[in-house]
Amino acid sequence: MDLSFNIQGGDFTSAGTASSQVRRTLKELGVDASVIKRVVVALYEAEVNIVAHAYKGEIVAQISPERVFLKLTDEGPGIPDIEKAMTPGYSTASQEVREMGFGAGMGLPNICKNADVFNLHSVPNKGTTVEITIQIS
Ligand SMILES: Nc1ncnc2c1ncn2[C@@H]1O[C@H](COP(=O)(O)OP(=O)(O)OP(=O)(O)O)[C@@H](O)[C@H]1O
Numbered sequence: 066m067d068l069s070f071n072i073q074g075g076d077f078t079s080a081g082t083a084s085s086q087v088r089r090t091l092k093e094l095g096v097d098a099s100v101i102k103r104v105v106v107a108l109y110e111a112e113v114n115i116v117a118h119a120y121k122g123e124i125v126a127q128i129s130p131e132r133v134f135l136k137l138t139d140e141g142p143g144i145p146d147i148e149k150a151m152t153p154g155y156s157t158a159s160q161e162v163r164e165m166g167f168g169a170g171m172g173l174p175n176i177c178k179n180a181d182v183f184n185l186h187s188v189p190n191k192g193t194t195v196e197i198t199i200q201i202s
């Protein structure tokens with residue numbers, strides 16, 4: 066099953082829509098709660114990163130009996146130094162984004178912790194692609 070979502074940069078009101086829909090679908094499919102939790106945490110962080118840091122993006126969630134594969138592609142500033150961005154506590158979040166409670170610099174480390182496979186590709190001034198795989202069985 067494939068689910069896809071369009072994400073608008075700056076639209077914090079809608080942030081979390083993709084992760085809640087994926088949560089609902091996995092629940093309906095009877096997927097283990099601990100697996101759902103990991104998927105939702107990783108997807109939510111990646112989704113918020115598009116809202117907080119990029120201009121717009123697309124999320125595709127592929128759900129099979131074996132695994133959940135999430136691909137998030139955005140158009141935005143990209144990440145010039147991925148190693149630095151992965152460091153817990155590192156954040157370039159704007160004052161506005163921080164005032165909404167984001168910007169702890171924990172999103173990417175959290176995605177990494179919850180994913181079985183995590184890939185991050187970015188082209189500065191173009192955009193970022195995040196791929197997350199979480200095994201179901
Ligand atoms: N999709 C993206 N486009 C551009 N830059 C990004 C993207 N995702 C992450 N980054 C960069 O990597 C940094 C670290 O991301 P991370 O998610 O760990 O922290 P954060 O988003 O700043 O804060 P938090 O996730 O804790 O609210 C960001 O501050 C930003 O500089």
Ligand SMILES: [Mg+2]
Pocket residue numbers: 110113114168171172173
């Ligand atoms: Mg983040």
